[in-house]
Amino acid sequence: MRRRSRASSKPTKARSRKAKAVKAMRQGSSSASGQETEVARLRRELHEAQEQQTATAEVLKTISASPVELLPVLEVVVRSTARFCEADDVSIFELDGQHLRITAAHWGAVPQDVGARFLCVRGHVSGRAVLDRKPVHVTDLHAEAEEFPEGSAFARRLGFRTTAAVPLLREGVAIGAIVLRRAEVNPFTNKQIALLERLPPRPSSPLRTRGC
Numbered sequence: 001m002r003r004r005s006r007a008s009s010k011p012t013k014a015r016s017r018k019a020k021a022v023k024a025m026r027q028g029s030s031s032a033s034g035q036e037t038e039v040a041r042l043r044r045e046l047h048e049a050q051e052q053q054t055a056t057a058e059v060l061k062t063i064s065a066s067p068v069e070l071l072p073v074l075e076v077v078v079r080s081t082a083r084f085c086e087a088d089d090v091s092i093f094e095l096d097g098q099h100l101r102i103t104a105a106h107w108g109a110v111p112q113d114v115g116a117r118f119l120c121v122r123g124h125v126s127g128r129a130v131l132d133r134k135p136v137h138v139t140d141l142h143a144e145a146e147e148f149p150e151g152s153a154f155a156r157r158l159g160f161r162t163t164a165a166v167p168l169l170r171e172g173v174a175i176g177a178i179v180l181r182r183a184e185v186n187p188f189t190n191k192q193i194a195l196l197e198r199l200p201p202r203p204s205s206p207l208r209t210r211g212c
Helices: 002-065 071-085 125-132 149-158 190-198
Strands: 089-096 099-108 117-119 136-138 162-170 173-182
Touching: 071 089, 071 099, 071 173, 071 190, 099 125, 099 173, 125 136, 125 149, 125 162, 125 173, 162 190, 173 190
Parallel strands: none
Antiparallel strands: 089 099, 089 173, 099 117, 136 162, 162 173
8 A cells, every 4th residue: 555655646746846847937938028028118218218319409409500490490390200209290280369370390191281270179189289288199089079079070081090289388378289190090108299398499489480
């Protein structure tokens, strides 16, 4: 009886050692995967920081080179914003009385009627950003017809979905907005939107561009 007991315990011990080995391998694999994820996150954050510095540096360089003309500055802003935020379209709108006016500063495929105006109302994403003086981010403007009736109709007509608008402030007063669009439903990140809030302002210059 004792011999059978010792013999029967051997397979049990072997299975136990095997289970521990498998567990150790899984833990090692999980740890390695976690390290790879952390490295990828750090690389992504470094890339974003470098892109942000590049975008800001481009704007500062253009400001120093164009002390009078505002359009070159705004063109750099929309181009840098499109690259850093991976936007399909970027436009700048100027507050003109109770209307928002389309400026010549634009990058992307969405048609722009330079000089055209529309009422600055909360039904437009840009209008709400100006009126509330804070960023407005809509994941799918097509699906927000009740919340943004004018903006949703505009998005359907021109063919874009995700939209973000950040107000342009001068001494705390909204003077316009910069608007980012994506053709597909693909939300912008908090870091991308925060970049727009940190772009250096031009408080002494009116938001007027040639051709508007």
